[in-house]
Amino acid sequence: MKIDLHVHSKYSKRPSEWILKKLGCPESFTEPLDIYSIARERGMTHVTISDHNSIEGALEIAHLPGVIISEEVTTYFPEEGCKAHVLAVNISEKQHIEIQKAREDIFDLVTYFHQENIFHILAHQLYPVNDRLTVDHVEKCLLLFKNFELNGARNNRENSCLIEIVKLLNRETINRLSEKHQYAPLIQSPEQKILFAGSDDHSSLNIARSYTELDMDEISLLTLRDMEGRLPTVHSRHASPKTMAHNIYSIAWQFYKNRLHLQKYAAKDPLIRFLDQSLFVGCNGNHSIRSKMYSLWAARNYRKQKQPISESLTDLLRFEANRLIRENRDIMQRDTKASSFEEGREERWFNWIQQLSSRLMIHFSDHLMDHVSGANVFSIFHTIGSAGGLYTLLAPYFIAYSQFSKGRELGESVRRSVSQQQSPRYGEAHNERVKIAHLTDTLYEINGVAKTLQQQARLAAENNKDYTLITCDQDSLGDQRGVKKFEPIGTYELPEYPELKIFYPPLLDMLDYCQRKGFNQIQSSTPGPLGLAALAIARILKLPISGTYHTAIPQYVQILTGSRFMEELSWKFILWYYDQLDTIYVPSKSTENELLEKGIHGDKIKVYPRGIDIEQFHPSKRNGFFKPFFNADERIKFLYVGRVSKEKNLDLLVNAFKRLSGLSRVAHLTVVGDGPYLEEMKNDLNDFPCLFTGYLEGEALPAAYASSDVFVFPSTTDTFGNVVLEAQASGLPVIVTDQGGPCENMIPEKTGFLVHGGSQESLFQAMKVYADDISIAQKMSKAARAYMENRSFKKAFLETWELFRETAPPDMSTMS
Helix, strand or coil, X not given: CEECCCECCCCCCCCXXXXXXXXXXXXCCCCHHHHHHHHHHCCCCCEEECEECECHHHHHCCCCXXXXXXXXXXXXXXXXXXXXXXXXXXXXXXXXXXXXXXXXXXHHHHHHHHHHCCEEXXXXXXXXXXXXXXXXXXXXXXXXXXXXXXXCCCEHHHHHHHHHHHHHCCHHHHHHHXXXXXXXXXXXCCCCCEEEEECCECCCCCCCCEEEXXXXXXXXXXXXXXXXXXXCEEEECCECHHHHHHHHHHHHHHHHHHHCCHHHXXXXXXXXXXXXXXXXXXXXXXXXXXXHHHHHHHHHHHHHCCCCCCCCHHHHHHHHXXXXXXXXHHHHHCCCCCCCCCCHHHHHHHHHHHHHHHHXXXXXXXXXXXXXXXCXXXXXXXXXXXXXXXXXXXXXXHHHHHHCCCXXXXXXXXXXXXXXXXXXXXXXXXXXXXXXXXXXXXXXXXXXXHHHHHHHHHHHHHCCCEEEEEEECCCCCCCCCCEXXXXXXXXXXXXXXXXXXXXXXXXXXXXXXXXXXXCCEEEECCCCHHHHHHHHHHHHHCCCEEEECCECHHHHHHHHHXXXXXXXXXXXXXXXXXXCCCEEEECCHHHHHHHHHCCCCHHHEEECCCCXXXXXXXXXXXXXXXXXXXXXXXXXXXXXXXXXCHHHCHHHHHHHHHHHHHHCCCEEXXXXXXXXXXHHHHHHCCCCCEEEEECCCCCHHHHHHHCCCEEEECCCCECCCHHHHHHHHCCCCEEEECCCCHHHHCCECCCEEEEXXXXXXXXXXXXXXXXXXXXXXXXXXXXXXXXXXXXXXXXXXXXHHHHHHXXXXXXXXXXX
């Protein structure tokens, strides 16, 4: 006997997923006769239908050979209202009526099953149906039930955990649980459990994906007593979120197809034909020559259509869907007959939805960025509203990945309870560790944030920390150790910042990657597109999320656009975003105070340590780097390193240096970096002793630092200023402003000077002190290096990792 013990028909009418409720469709649309035909074609010798609290579907095919009447009974633990689902197999109509009377109390229901000798199986026992399932409930189920299901539609983690729990059971454990819950099992040898398999199919796509094989051929033997001692063979294929989402799309499609009578258009409309082939079993794609000729004519007609001017999601959806079908002719040739069980179908559907949603997202994102750049407020909100419709298109995947994340810690907690194993302190066990996915759109740029992230990835690998940087970039760089790079679905170049590009991430691919890799913490480095993706992934997978606030974006926006309104709009978004996070890591107290003043709750904010590679940046790297450019020995060499942009207050540095040059012939300025202000700065300093090197990499940058005398950093918008640490580690005294993070990473009057933010006069006076007496710089040089000796990057990284552990939820160790 080969039988799929868990299949739903159109008589399962109450959907559990909200999107199906919104559509007003049942949770299954499959005709009972189709279930029978598909199951038999896929090798099942016997067929049953297990609708929710209904046997109508099974009765409809009861006259056919090999049919068994069953149902999936919804029952409750009476005290807490926790739901459980039990498969009642091989029952009569009279027994069905009595089951409905007894099902309000799971203890009464089990008692009735034993009285009537009804074979029954607890379904998806580790899945919290109404989110009330606890370890106590599962323990009681171990006393109540002999037979358990390996469910073909749920996370295989639950099935694997169940198998392990069953192996751990012994008589001593059962006695302990029986005493704990004051319940004596009705079953014989309660420590010996039997596992069965069912597909839990709702769409017809996965009938017989999982099934049970029994050494019997008489239906009459399917009773509680006759099954005692029989050991079935289970055939269970692993399901994934893609499987569940594919089923939801299928149910919705079947609902609309029937409601709108779309079947008659399948031969004429390529899109309807494609949807029918992808989401419905039984459509074999064979059409008449006339239908195929019509399809070719329709394809040529679609090619003539232009992308609709309207921002209507419906218009764009149909246009892009047809374009995708035209570009992928082979997808219309797939054989989707019921007998051809094809696991690759759900993967192809995932890829198709990813491509379709990506094209729509590019359209809406480009419109949104255009409106933001132009400060078109009403258009911004209109575009956001239109793009919000994409949520409905992708909702089945969001639901599926969320469902597969439910109860992540429950099975492990039950396993520990059964084995009486004490929970280790968080992170102690090798296989119970912090596993972080850090999403960033700043990794390959030449700035402090990117350098820090790259060093973190390297140190994580060297110190056996499970840390993966996830980024999105169009460069051809391959994945590095500890880095996962995704191709962007689109790119937007900011008019105000041509070298800074915004990449639109492939959300579904990233979501799937994070789910498969089993990360238990999500981190975000920016509130940009990757940051929004991080937030979505964390919410869908039910994971804690933290973020680093290291760029004063609103201040940048004000400087670049000159608009106070755009600055305020940026603040509203920034505060909304960071308020969604569980923990916010900031690089300095000044940044913490700024966020506190803006209304972020202090309990969320943690100042994390920052370090520098004190071996790479070292005074010993002083090698006369500037001799080829000017007579270095006769000049005091001021150095600036960083983005050459207005928000760094470089116009103040230009004017202060011009004034200093008029008084002192020995001052020289070197600017290392690139940016939108570079050409203007070059023109302003064309007649002055100034060197522009562009970006320096490798050993050239440490040599430039060490071969200089004083580091100047006039920015007031930096939350940290990594270059200030690099300079001091190289033995340079620094000049920084009293605003932002850099001033917290130097010792005033000892490793450098503080100047008033935005004050050209204050900056000039500080530079003049060094120009007048080079010995001051030389004295501060030693103090600067000594100050950095205890700021190694490795030390800072390991201290930060401890912060990650401390801020993790108490149950995090069970989520690996």
